[in-house]
Amino acid sequence: MSEHLYAVIVGCGRLGALLANQLSRKGHSVVAIDNDADAFAGLAAEYSGFRIEGEATELAVLKEAKVDKADLVISTTREDNVNLMVAQIAKEVFKVPRVMARVFLPEYEDSYRRMGIEVVCPTRAAADMFLNALAEEEGSPK
């Protein structure tokens, strides 16, 4: 990640804003999209990218964000289906090299991966962490 990236973050909630802030701080060009202008309040002073208010599932909004030129698209809205759709459009229509999405339902993970989308599933991650913590306790001598 040392070279300069053009990243589009879809959904500027807690996770999206955090990602956008970090990427911008690292010197990457970032465009954040959200359908609610108030969501941009989560962006910190260090964020120097653009903000676009609009539905990311609409082609016009994605074109405005110049997704065709993006190196990276991360979809982090709270709707799994929206994330899937945005990620698919980014992958298939705009041929973005690296597409990532958040998905809450663990059942969806596989089908996303088959489409070439990198997935982060907070539900599974949390479950794994709980299970690991339990496993450590069981394994340790009393």
Place this chain on the structure above:
Amino acid sequence: MRAARYLRNRYRAILSYTGLVLFIGGVLMLTPLLVLIVRPREAAGAWGFLLPALTMAALGVVIWRVFRVSGELALTLQEGGVVVLLGWVALCLFSSWPFIANGSNFTQAVFESVSGWTTTGLTVVNVEEAGSLILLWRSVMQFAGGAGLAIIMLSAITGPTGPGFSSAEGREQLVPHVRHSAKLVMGIYTGYAALGIIASLLTGMGWFDAINHSFAAVSTGGFSTRAESIGYWNSPAIESVTLLLMVLGNLNFVTAWLLLRGKFRTAGRNGELRLFACLAVLCSVALLLLTSAGMYATRGKDIRVSVFQTVTALTTTGFSTVEHAGWNSFGWLVLIVLMVIGGGTCSTAGGIKQYRVYMLWKSLIWQLRQFLLPRSAVTQNAVYEGERRVFVDDDRLRQIGTFLFLYLLVLIVGSAILAAHGNGLRESVFEYASAIGTVGLSVGITGPEAPGGVLWAKTVGMFLGRLEFIVIIVALSKLFRDSRSMFVPKNRG
């Protein structure tokens, strides 16, 4: 107590960046000395530059180092405003030093330095007697002040500090990262200047005049090396090169970036550009028909004068090809209106800005249209900004209204001060509109013998006009509030 400690930490960062601005200013002040390579006879004046430049740079480095905060700190818009205000005041004061070393008094020196940094171009220096060092320093100040070079360099070099300063200084971003954007603006801007120098040389200017005039034209500054300004050459070729440079300087950098990438259609939708084209054509023709027709030796000269004066006033440059004293009242009025409207936002120009005027014009149209529609009709009011279609809400129009009120208020107060010093109404309004719009056209009130009150009134006007009031008000109120909570312990509760 923890709040006070937090604030102190923030202010350390603010001071540290201000130190960096000073350092950049000091380095800039050394650049006029390069002229000594070619003109070594003027080396006697070198100390007047070396001393202030080195003091400034050294002081800047010390402040920067002493107050540097460990870790990366992003400044907010308000904090950026404080850096901009402190940096500008410090730069303007230090930059007056070389003028004092060359025999100006304090008032004149500060006036000249503010006129330089704000790219106004009103002058109290006798350019025929001044040495090359002083002349070049005036142009360098304008060049640097035009793009807010010190602030831009700060965003370009100091890593991830966020868009705080550049937005506080009224810069929009060209690309979605402040550092890339700042570098791009610097590239475009130096490109203009290089183009200007080459074109001026080709059209028959001497190298020294070419450098000075290009710097002063692309920054829409207007300091000249000749008492008659561009009129000295009386050459259509030189006038057209200067016209081109002034128009480039007046262009919003965002629009310029669109044009450079060949997106003419998108640029054509830009309201500022349309307004500029309309006003330039309309006013040139009006001036030609009603003012300059028959005033000069040939028909061609009449046309040249009306076009040049229109563009120089609208772009807030302030070069001139003729005296205005003999003009009729209509001509004066047109120039005053153009100076008040001013150039493009996010460019190097001043004035109310074409963008604001365009928005007010649009809102008038929308308002009128609303009357003709049914009461429950919903309309969408949008304008193009860069490549994006933006919907205009009342909040933005209110901000523009507030700005307009402040601008006109200061214009009236300033004109009143000039009138109180015994100048005519016409002259007072013209000169103050020229000062607050950072234009630099003068009808003779500004000069080495002008009284102190007049010069200070204009100095304040130029400063307010360049930084556009709001950032100054925000920065001052922040400083006032924070200084109370930082140093006065709260004993209540």
